[in-house]
Amino acid sequence: xxxxxxxxxxxxxxxxxxxxxxxxxxxxxxxxxxxxxxxxxxxxxxxxxxxxxxxxxxxxxxxxxxxxxxxxxxxxxxxxxxxxxxxxxxxxxxxxxxxxxxxxxxxxxxxxxxxxxxxxxxxxxxxxxxxxxxxxxxxxxxxxxxxxxxxxxxxxxxxxxxxxxxxxxxxxxxxxxxxxxxxxxxxxxxxxxxxxxxxxxxxxxxxxxxxxxxxxxxxxxxxxxxxxxxxxxxxxxxxxxxxxxxxxxxxxxxxxxxxxxxxxxxxxxxxxxxxxxx
Amino acid sequence: xxxxxxxxxxxxxxxxxxxxxxxxxxxxxxxxxxxxxxxxxxxxxxxxxxxxxxxxxxxxxxxxxxxxxxxxxxxxxxxxxxxxxxxxxxxxxxxxxxxxxxxxxxxxxxxxxxxxxxxxxxxxxxxxxxxxxxxxxxxxxxxxxxxxxxxxxxxxxxxxxxxxxxxxxxxxxxxxxxxxxxxxxxxxxxxxxxxxxxxxxxxxxxxxxxxxxxxxxxxxxxxxxxxxxxxxxxxxxxx
Numbered sequence: 001x002x003x004x005x006x007x008x009x010x011x012x013x014x015x016x017x018x019x020x021x022x023x024x025x026x027x028x029x030x031x032x033x034x035x036x037x038x039x040x041x042x043x044x045x046x047x048x049x050x051x052x053x054x055x056x057x058x059x060x061x062x063x064x065x066x067x068x069x070x071x072x073x074x075x076x077x078x079x080x081x082x083x084x085x086x087x088x089x090x091x092x093x094x095x096x097x098x099x100x101x102x103x104x105x106x107x108x109x110x111x112x113x114x115x116x117x118x119x120x121x122x123x124x125x126x127x128x129x130x131x132x133x134x135x136x137x138x139x140x141x142x143x144x145x146x147x148x149x150x151x152x153x154x155x156x157x158x159x160x161x162x163x164x165x166x167x168x169x170x171x172x173x174x175x176x177x178x179x180x181x182x183x184x185x186x187x188x189x190x191x192x193x194x195x196x197x198x199x200x201x202x203x204x205x206x207x208x209x210x211x212x213x214x215x216x217x218x219x220x221x222x223x224x225x226x227x228x229x230x231x232x233x234x235x236x237x238x239x240x241x242x243x244x245x246x247x248x249x250x251x252x253x254x255x256x257x258x259x260x261x262x263x264x265x266x267x268x269x270x271x272x273x274x275x276x277x278x
Numbered sequence: 279x280x281x282x283x284x285x286x287x288x289x290x291x292x293x294x295x296x297x298x299x300x301x302x303x304x305x306x307x308x309x310x311x312x313x314x315x316x317x318x319x320x321x322x323x324x325x326x327x328x329x330x331x332x333x334x335x336x337x338x339x340x341x342x343x344x345x346x347x348x349x350x351x352x353x354x355x356x357x358x359x360x361x362x363x364x365x366x367x368x369x370x371x372x373x374x375x376x377x378x379x380x381x382x383x384x385x386x387x388x389x390x391x392x393x394x395x396x397x398x399x400x401x402x403x404x405x406x407x408x409x410x411x412x413x414x415x416x417x418x419x420x421x422x423x424x425x426x427x428x429x430x431x432x433x434x435x436x437x438x439x440x441x442x443x444x445x446x447x448x449x450x451x452x453x454x455x456x457x458x459x460x461x462x463x464x465x466x467x468x469x470x471x472x473x474x475x476x477x478x479x480x481x482x483x484x485x486x487x488x489x490x491x492x493x494x495x496x497x498x499x500x501x502x503x504x505x506x507x508x509x510x511x512x513x514x515x516x517x
Contacts, residue, residue, distance in 0.1 A: 051511040074364040
């Protein structure tokens with residue numbers, strides 16, 4: 001029960017947005033789809049959602065090509081970063097349509113609108129940036145589909161609304177569903193996700209269970225010679241050296257002999273993994 | 279009709295009804311009153327108010343035809359909405375065609391009502407002729423919808439200004455093709471009993487049928503464009 005991405009390639013003229021990405025989105029997980037600006041997160045989501053056609057590769061849901069299988073496509077909700085509504089449409093009408101088409105619950109959408117203080121009688125074109133994001137988040141949260149993709153769901157939201165979104169995201173989640181959140185605010189989203197997929201420059205960098213990924217990674221810092229000795233034989237993920245002091249992120253256990261060994265949080269891990277020139 | 283489409287149908291129907299109503303208000307109320315008042319002011323004897331009502335149907339039809347270009351151009355936006363609701367591109371497009379089909383029927387009915395009212399006031403109502411005129415106008419609306427539809431589809435293949443150039447070139451080509459096809463359809467059929475049936479490009483029915491056929495062809499081209507690998511259903515970012 002998963003969406004399988006198989007060797008997807010997508011180019012825009014000479015730019016390779018996705019270069020052979022393969023990963024999977026399984027039910028029962030809240031997955032963080034992480035990457036720097038222009039890494040290819042949104043392109044990947046658009047390929048899954050049929051907004052873009054990939055040049056090569058396939059998107060399979062339980063073995064069926066999503067693009068050619070309307071029934072499987074109906075199991076996915078994509079809340080993208082684009083304007084997907086006719087500008088003159090009233091928000092309450094979209095909630096109604098969502099209910100009519102069996103995508104989600106109008107009732108739940110209206111309850112969420114009250115919580116977020118969203119005026120459902122407004123038209124899409126009249127909303128501010130933050131409220132456009134809120135509206136789309138509500139569509140995703142009120143969806144009853146198995147796979148829900150949120151692309152930048154906290155763009156332009158204030159701290160209170162972000163907190164509320166995280167609460168509602170957890171409340172809407174169930175083991176038979178899969179939520180995918182693509183965002184830059186890794187520190188905030190980190191406690192919510194249990195699996196991460198990191199994309200960099202159109203390629204898959206890491207995919208796996210968040211805790212498993214992080215528990216095996218250590219940040220070793222101290223005098224360069226001592227650090228080099230301590231990390232001997234370890235797989236080095238990133239390295240920086242300033243004035244004889246070294247800071248190295250490695251995979252595997254490291255003994256604290258004259259060096260400082262620290263656990264790494266998701267944000268630090270991400271930053272080190274996607275540093276320029278690494 | 280399934281209630282699933284009521285939001286989109288409502289938008290499309292309201293567009294046709296509102297544009298028709300506004301045009302009717304201008305052509306059938308404001309202009310006659312204005313001309314009648316001016317006529318009386320300058321002392322010209324305008325004998326009957328009803329003379330202003332001849333030709334109103336054709337005037338209102340222009341507005342309806344323009345409305346259908348806009349509706350064609352809006353197909354892309356509503357397809358995005360349908361796609362959010364879980365429909366694949368193909369299904370979203372076909373759903374929009376269904377909505378447009380219903381809108382064309384409404385356009386015909388709307389024109390028939392306006393034609394009846396203006397014909398009654400003008401005293402020149404001839405039902406069969408008026409309904410035929412409404413049918414021709416509706417078929418012309420199909421062509422205009424096709425123009426709008428194919429334009430929005432082409433806009434998904436490249437960005438402005440290239441997309442604008444592509445649309446303009448395509449429309450010029452289609453106009454040229456339309457003219458050629460119109461000249462080719464002048465045909466003289468002789469039936470068994472010696473009856474001659476002449477299809478001529480100068481006759482309204484042939485032009486209306488040509489318009490309908492070209493409308494359908496353009497819509498079909500739009501469908502093919504949406505299936506091209508380079509077609510992107512992206513839109514302007516929310517910011």
